[in-house]
Amino acid sequence: MATIQVDIVSAEGAIHSGIASMVYASAELGEVGIAPRHTAFISRLRPGDVRVENEKGEQEHFYVSGGVLEVQPMAVTVLADTAIRAHDLDEAAALEAKRRAEDALAGQTAEFEYAKAQSELAEAIAQLRAIEKLRKMRRG
């Protein structure tokens, strides 16, 4: 029986790697089934199941929240996203990151005071050390 190599990888690590006789995924324009020796094909994925069927007919399910499906005759690669992606969601994340930067630079948050205090403490310790060393040298 013909088989096909399946790799599901995400930015944070490999999710699955193995041999299958059939792979199902929800592509952008509808559900696709990939059999071995499928022609080269590439598509964006919608959030949903990726099912991998092995030679014994057992199915394994993997949930992906989007990504890209790449098919070559002997290999299927799913480049999975680790989060749900949509244009406006990304936009919101960007705005959030901007806001955080403005907040941090404008208002002195408690966290920041802490960091500053810590660095001042480190400086003070270094100065004390230097003084101690000087004293030792004079004595010696």
Added chain:
Amino acid sequence: MAGAKEVRTKIASIKSTQKITKAMQMVAASKMRRAQERMAASKPYAQKMLEVISHLARATPEYRHSFMAVERSRKRVGYIVVSSDRGLCGGLNSNLFRRLIAEIKEQRALGVDPAFCTIGTKALGFFKRFGGSVLAQATHLGDKPHVEELIGTVRVMLDAFEEKKIDAIYIASNEFVNTMTQKPVIRQLVPLVPGERQSMPLHWDYIYEPDAHTVLDSLLTRYIESLVYQSVVENGACEQAARMVAMKSASDNAGNLISELQLVYNKARQAAITQEISEIVSGAAAV
């Protein structure tokens, strides 16, 4: 001569400090191992993506995404600065910032204005002191950073690039050479640096769904995000390695200090005994 009791309390306090630094050293060692595993785990994704992207770029030569476009003249460049959230990791962050300052001076001399995105509290604190326009920031990623937490920050930069507010994006982070060595590096992210072009003729092409441009667009954004993610993970490994080394030397120094103080303590104790004996003897002689 210092009192024997004072020296003894001092020794006790240094000993407890040494216990803490030793514990931190061991924690950092185990965290470093895990961070290195994470570093290795993120490689196949970016590798695969690069393959697909370079194929797409060759298959559709008429379409040039702005991220892959030829260099335009530079007036303003963006830096994504990856730092750690916590201190006590030797010169890791300050080495990176020093390298960055040198780079910024060079750019300013060329008339190029820098803008920044910071990842990690240390970088944010640095720019607060140093000054500079920070467009976006992400902090408190923890030991296990997630791509989601970086999307916003990267997006701000990419948007600015597309709107032509900045003409190139660099990423500044530490490279993990080995446990003892971490090297601060600044790499160009956008426009993508073309790798060595394989002059492999194109025998086949994909069936695209919906079309090549859409696929290429979504791939490129993810590719850049994954590069940033990799840098963050690598910087995490560097942080732990640097902390491990710093804590080891701190423990060693504490050990040296303790043995020195122990000598002082012994001398003080001996002096006290000698004094007592001489007092007793002279007292007896007087009688």
